[in-house]
Amino acid sequence: MTINYNIALIGFGNVNRTLAEVIRTTGSTIARDLGFTLTVTAITDLRFGALVDAGGIDLDAVLALAPGETFVGLGGTAECDNETVIRTAPADIIAEATFTNPNNGQPALDHVRWALAAGRSVCTTNKGPAAFAARELRELARQNGVRFEYEGAVMSGTPVLRLAAGPLRGVGMRGFSGILNGTSNYILGRLEAGMGQAEAIREAQERGYAEANPTADIGGSDVRLKVMVLVEALFGVVLAPADIPLTGITGITPELVAAAAAQGTKWKLIGQAVRGEDGRVTASVAPQMLGSDHPLAGITGVTNALMFDTDFLGQVTISGPGAGRRETAYALLSDIIAIHDSRA
């Protein structure tokens, strides 16, 4: 038996566009390997407007829209009323991939609340809702018999939340250290190659690794949100941004990089947390000099990595992509698989 899930895509930027492409091109493979089909029944986006079709939206048509065009030509509207679509569209699952304000998780947080309250499961790659309200949202999901899944909030499609919650359950999690921002890790690598910071940032922007305003990446606030997500998921402890001392990489000069290299070490921007004997969690984000034998020292370029410190296994490290279109779309797909499993 093949189950179908109707999906509403909230936000139609790179992430949900790629999910739509994946559904369009590999839907039959998904059905064969995973046992379900996916039908996109609604799309909203600030630029394109809103489009709802209970019979399934023509993905060829929406993916072929030129810049400046709207959904009006496809029978939709130019306005984008996210709340109405999320609450009323014929969708089992809401794929949330809009903008998040890093200070309060909005508007994505409201999108998730509306969806769960309306009895729809949510998959999202947004850090905001999970960082500021994971516990509330899981409880809201439970009350409504649905799921709130957000694997892509940390390390994109590389599974860390579900690795900790599943295969590593019972391992005795004591803490973690991670390289959780590919942009800053790339820039640090370019400093090692002798580049100045301004030049390295420019190169990262040219390659699509850094945004026009790279503050969240190099200032460390992106990592801090991910640490909040991890601390809640791994330890059940809710931290606010102010609880996590923050130092970015802006102070790491070529001279500091050279001095580290002379000692056989490398600067890495590390987000970390430790749970004390009393259950309290201490977390921080700051550049650290790592010796060459450290599991995170060899993580180069835009790759991300997370090292779990555990009671039974000592250090276990997973590394993989932390960004990218297909990689992030896979995060949503893996969330959908988890939603599917929860219904089976």
Place this chain on the structure above:
Amino acid sequence: MTINYNIALIGFGNVNRTLAEVIRTTGSTIARDLGFTLTVTAITDLRFGALVDAGGIDLDAVLALAPGETFVGLGGTAECDNETVIRTAPADIIAEATFTNPNNGQPALDHVRWALAAGRSVCTTNKGPAAFAARELRELARQNGVRFEYEGAVMSGTPVLRLAAGPLRGVGMRGFSGILNGTSNYILGRLEAGMGQAEAIREAQERGYAEANPTADIGGSDVRLKVMVLVEALFGVVLAPADIPLTGITGITPELVAAAAAQGTKWKLIGQAVRGEDGRVTASVAPQMLGSDHPLAGITGVTNALMFDTDFLGQVTISGPGAGRRETAYALLSDIIAIHDSRA
């Protein structure tokens, strides 16, 4: 509600002894965190004999036995009839940790068959049953409404089988490369430090990393069995040892190591497999020179690592312990958690 599982320990060497210690010392933590209790109701071992107690064996007493003592003084027998105990003891789960013949998986394979046929779930750290008969045993488990779990067959407690089957499902597995034998990786590291192979083997033996006869480790046959387990688990393809060309590290001389270092590379013993477009899987075990940017190049000492090559995520690598008493006991505990989940 807390469920209790009765466990029979088949083999009472390091692995099952440590599992017994874990149950004895952290049973209440397991009950609180995982929702089940574990009661050891049977133990068999060639040296100690057999002991069965439906009310729960006194773990303090069995763990205090001196070398040369048997279970007779505790009300057991000096003989060890594994088949009778496995088929008839009051056990929900059989923890299989005996010897395995690397050519056919015996006697562990028969132990697993008997257990599953008698309607008991099996957790094991033995490579043999999974390498030679995983498919048959899973089917036998299914027919009897129980589970066959063997996470510890590859990389000890570091989760790779369950990572691939769970959080990475649907990722499009194309192949893998792994450092799957800590002993040989340790020896290669000592060669890099300038040691000769005989001296490095001796040091590994002194530290407890290598057995008196290190042939299976340095000759690569241990890795080959693990590759067989992985190929079946990841691709559903059954390979025989003869299908996997095998070269160990015995031919890696200090001169070859120095020559690799001069090129900025390192020798690593790599077990790998690739699935072709036609679904056929090609696997091998051989030393390879890896450049410093390869995800496995930085894996030092006795640490193991597995790099998955995937369609959606590219390379995802997990590293962690591949041996050790508590690490391997955790593999069994994680199997028991999986058995518990399957009943919930």
